[in-house]
Amino acid sequence: MNNGATTVLALGISLLMGPFLLQAIADDHRDKKTHKARELAAPANKLYTERCGGCHLAYPTVLLPSASWRRILTGQSDHFGEDLSLGQLERQELLTYLDANAADKSSSKISRKIMKSLRGQAPLRITEIPYIIHKHKDDDVPKGAFQRKSVGSFANCGACHPRAADGDFDDDDVKIPAQ
Ligand code: HEC
Ligand code: HEC
Numbered sequence: 001m002n003n004g005a006t007t008v009l010a011l012g013i014s015l016l017m018g019p020f021l022l023q024a025i026a027d028d029h030r031d032k033k034t035h036k037a038r039e040l041a042a043p044a045n046k047l048y049t050e051r052c053g054g055c056h057l058a059y060p061t062v063l064l065p066s067a068s069w070r071r072i073l074t075g076q077s078d079h080f081g082e083d084l085s086l087g088q089l090e091r092q093e094l095l096t097y098l099d100a101n102a103a104d105k106s107s108s109k110i111s112r113k114i115m116k117s118l119r120g121q122a123p124l125r126i127t128e129i130p131y132i133i134h135k136h137k138d139d140d141v142p143k144g145a146f147q148r149k150s151v152g153s154f155a156n157c158g159a160c161h162p163r164a165a166d167g168d169f170d171d172d173d174v175k176i177p178a179q
């Protein structure tokens with residue numbers, strides 16, 4: 001075969017294969033994304049979503065260490081001014097679930113960063129974690145954004161992170177509501 005024919009053949013093959021290659025790259029990217037989300041989200045627990053997802057997002061359990069979840073459950077009769085009225089058995093089931101799926105039991109990147117930044121502290125709020133505060137400095141979150149009508153507070157993760165419920169806080173997906 002002369003050179004010209006080889007080039008034409010190679011061109012033909014890449015034109016044919018191009019779309020398949022692009023699809024393969026897209027699939028790989030999607031796999032990585034779903035894998036990341038799966039890694040972060042704890043297995044669903046009905047009691048947790050029912051009792052802890054009514055007033056706000058059922059926060060991904062990997063965002064706080066088990067010592068924090070324990071403090072939250074111990075103080076359930078005065079939970080930021082609300083009485084959660086959990087029964088003894090409910091409290092025990094929630095504690096078992098939260099303890100097993102807490103930040104200090106997770107190998108996800110976000111949990112490791114959270115644990116490192118906490119240096120042994122066990123805050124009652126995710127929004128008090130140094131790493132989380134650090135990720136929301138003025139140069140990333142415009143002043144006053146947390147007070148916008150459709151956001152309300154820093155604790156309303158889902159207002160800006162559409163997949164917050166799955167524990168996916170990828171910065172590519174962040175959308176700050178205009179008002
Ligand atoms: C009756 C309503 C209600 C229920 C039910 C409820 N919470 Fe809350 N929770 C609140 C309020 C109010 C706040 C404070 C929100 C704020 O400051 O914006 C809060 C805040 C939190 C925060 C801190 C958010 C931050 O600032 O990082 C965590 C964590 C939390 N709740 C966990 C739980 C858990 C676990 C349960 C279930 C055992 C639960 N909540 C059930 C009302 C509720
Ligand atoms: C007002 C909108 C807003 C709210 C509410 C909000 N975030 Fe964010 N978040 C952002 C922005 C903007 C960034 C930075 C994106 C960037 O770096 O480009 C960010 C970044 C992050 C990151 C780092 C992501 C990465 O890939 O590095 C994490 C983790 C995160 N947020 C978690 C939370 C959690 C948990 C809550 C709720 C307790 C929350 N956010 C509430 C807007 C928000």
